[in-house]
Structure formats: structure tokens, C-alpha cells
Amino acid sequence: LATIDRRGRRLWVYPNKPRGILYRWRTIVSWFLLAILFGTPFVRIDGSPLLLLDIINRRFFIFGHIFWPQDFFLFVLGGIWLVLLIILFTAAFGRLFCGWLCPQTIFLEMVFREIEYFIEGNGPRQRELDKRPMDADKFIRKSLKHVIFFGLSFLIGNLLLSYFVGTERLWQIITDPPAQHITGLVAMIIFSGIFYFIFSWFREQACTLVCPYGRLQSVLLDNNSIVIAYDFNRGEPRGPMERGAVHPDRGHCIDCEACVRVCPTGIDIRNGTQLECVNCSACIDACDRVMDRIKLPRGLIRYTSWDRIVSGRPYRFTARMTLYSIALTLLTGLILFFL
Numbered sequence: 001l002a003t004i005d006r007r008g009r010r011l012w013v014y015p016n017k018p019r020g021i022l023y024r025w026r027t028i029v030s031w032f033l034l035a036i037l038f039g040t041p042f043v044r045i046d047g048s049p050l051l052l053l054d055i056i057n058r059r060f061f062i063f064g065h066i067f068w069p070q071d072f073f074l075f076v077l078g079g080i081w082l083v084l085l086i087i088l089f090t091a092a093f094g095r096l097f098c099g100w101l102c103p104q105t106i107f108l109e110m111v112f113r114e115i116e117y118f119i120e121g122n123g124p125r126q127r128e129l130d131k132r133p134m135d136a137d138k139f140i141r142k143s144l145k146h147v148i149f150f151g152l153s154f155l156i157g158n159l160l161l162s163y164f165v166g167t168e169r170l171w172q173i174i175t176d177p178p179a180q181h182i183t184g185l186v187a188m189i190i191f192s193g194i195f196y197f198i199f200s201w202f203r204e205q206a207c208t209l210v211c212p213y214g215r216l217q218s219v220l221l222d223n224n225s226i227v228i229a230y231d232f233n234r235g236e237p238r239g240p241m242e243r244g245a246v247h248p249d250r251g252h253c254i255d256c257e258a259c260v261r262v263c264p265t266g267i268d269i270r271n272g273t274q275l276e277c278v279n280c281s282a283c284i285d286a287c288d289r290v291m292d293r294i295k296l297p298r299g300l301i302r303y304t305s306w307d308r309i310v311s312g313r314p315y316r317f318t319a320r321m322t323l324y325s326i327a328l329t330l331l332t333g334l335i336l337f338f339l
Contacts, residue, residue, distance in 0.1 A: 002276060030110040081332065084331060090225070112200070119145045149196055153192040208276045231299070233309060233310070236251045237249070239255065241254045252300050263283055281303075
């Protein structure tokens with residue numbers, strides 16, 4: 001594992017801030033999804049919440065429609081439908097969900113790490129700051145970062161609570177004296193502490209050690225799945241290269257390790273598809289910038305498949321993808337029938 005040394009101790013990851021077209025698109029997608037997350041509790045359809053999971057009163061508002069406990073079988077069918085969709089999507093596009101849509105990645109890379117970059121600087125400056133003895137500047141930067149992290153965690157915790165109690169009830173709880181809701185306040189502080197712990201310390205280990213989706217990809221991916229991959233046919237053998245120079249005995253990879261320095265999980269994508277890779281595309285942007293500087297074509301690291309690299313064959317819809325699609329279509333029809 002890239003984040004554990006030979007003695008089993010944690011190796012902290014200090015990724016450089018990505019720059020490039022894919023990172024800009026990820027930023028746009030992330031802020032769009034965050035706007036949906038923060039705005040959904042306040043949206044009403046004919047006076048009913050767009051989404052409210054009122055577990056205490058055993059009623060669930062979804063897209064303005066109310067569902068009761070006797071409709072629970074629809075949630076079971078919906079859960080199976082979601083699992084099938086994930087299986088089909090992963091078989092076709094790998095862990096694209098992890099890099100572009102997963103809440104863990106969005107909050108970590110687009111919110112908490114952005115705050116960290118602003119306060120402590122880029123990866124090398126963060127490493128230098130951590131190694132430096134405690135002084136006034138380090139104390140102020142670290143304190144400010146962690147206060148913001150916990151405050152943001154508390155805010156997000158209250159936002160998520162509104163999905164279960166509604167915005168009106170949440171506002172009443174906030175404006176009431178804390179003594180009237182001491183149990184709820186303690187629970188919210190504990191939840192905020194867990195949220196803060198995940199994004200201030202646990203970080204990428206949630207993806208590499210805890211999340212089961214990374215393990216699933218080993219049985220869901222095949223040689224035709226689209227993943228972030230290093231084109232070893234074009235890149236090897238590696239070696240330094242002058243700008244515009246031609247080295248017939250070398251590949252296009254100049255072994256600059258720019259792709260490694262931006263990776264949020266600390267891996268080297270040139271070693272192939274790995275459990276820790278969340279398909280965030282940071283390495284693609286980093287490599288493309290290097291290729292631009294040395295006047296070589298982009299795409300040494302790109303979204304592609306093993307088959308495409310090895311044989312040059314176009315992408316194809318495999319038999320198991322067809323079976324997944326048929327099962328998903330039939331289940332969708334069944335759900336619509338009951339609705």
C-alpha cells in the first residue's frame with residue numbers, strides 16, 4: 001500500500017493541487033452536486049418536501065410523493081435496482097463514480113483539501129510545515145484549518161439532519177435553547193466529530209481500507225472496462241528527454257513522477273490498475289501538462305481500456321454488460337408497474 005511503510009505505519013499523503021481541463025470539469029460537477037445537496041431540503045413540490053426521510057413518523061417524501069411502511073418493498077426493489085446500476089456502470093466505466101460523484105471524494109478534494117491548500121499551501125509546503133517545529137505561524141495555520149474543518153463538519157451534520165426532520169423542525173431545534181435538545185446536541189457534536197475525523201485525518205483510507213466498492217472492482221472490471229490507464233506501449237522504456245528531442249530507444253514517459261505527486265491516494269498509476277485508484281483524473285491533467293511542455297501528444301495517461309492499449313480494438317459492449325442491461329431494464333419496468 002502506498003500509504004503504509006514497511007513497518008505498517010501511516011504515510012501521510014501530500015498531493016499537489018491538480019490543474020487542467022479535467023480538474024476544472026470535476027470542479028463544476030462537484031459544485032453542482034453540492035448545490036443539489038444543500039438545496040434539496042428547501043425545495044417543495046405542492047407543499048411537500050422534495051426529499052424527506054421521516055423515520056420517526058414512518059413516512060418518506062420522495063420527489064413530492066409520500067411513501068408509507070407498507071410501500072417498503074419498493075425501497076427493496078429500488079435498492080436492488082441501484083446495485084445493478086452500479087454493477088453495470090462499473091463494468092463499463094470502472095470507478096468513474098468514485099472520482100466524479102462520490103460524496104467522500106467531493107468533500108475531501110473539492111472542499112476540505114481546497115481549504116487546506118488555501119491555508120497551508122501546496123503539497124510540498126504542507127510537508128515542510130508539518131516537519132517544522134511549532135511556532136506562531138504554524139500554530140495559527142493549523143488552528144485556523146482545524147477550527148474551519150470542525151465548523152464545516154458541524155454545518156454539514158445539521159444539513160444532513162434536515163433530510164430526516166425537515167427544515168422547519170431543524171430551524172426550531174436551532175433557535176430553541178440548547179438545554180431543550182441536549183441529547184440531540186450531544187449526538188450532533190459526536191457526528192460532527194466523526195465527520196471531522198474522516199476529512200482531517202482518515203481521508204483516503206476511507207476509500208482504500210473501508211469502502212467495499214474498491215474491492216468490488218476486482219470482480220467487476222475486465223479488460224474492456226474503461227479506467228484511467230498508463231499507455232505502457234507508448235511510454236516505455238522511461239527516461240529523461242529534452243524538449244523536442246527524438247530518442248528512438250525511449251518511450252514518451254520521462255519519469256518526472258508528476259502523476260505520482262498529484263495522486264490523492266499516493267499511488268503510481270504506471271503500475272497499472274490498483275485498488276487505491278479512485279479515477280479522479282488528476283494524473284491525466286498532470287501528465288498532459290508535461291507532454292505539452294516537451295512537445296509530445298497528450299494521452300500518455302488517459303481514460304481507456306486494457307484491450308484498447310494492447311490491441312487497439314474499439315470499445316465493445318460485452319455479453320455480461322448486455323445481461324446486466326437486460327436485468328436492469330426488467331427491474332425498472334417492474335418498479336414502474338408498482339408505482
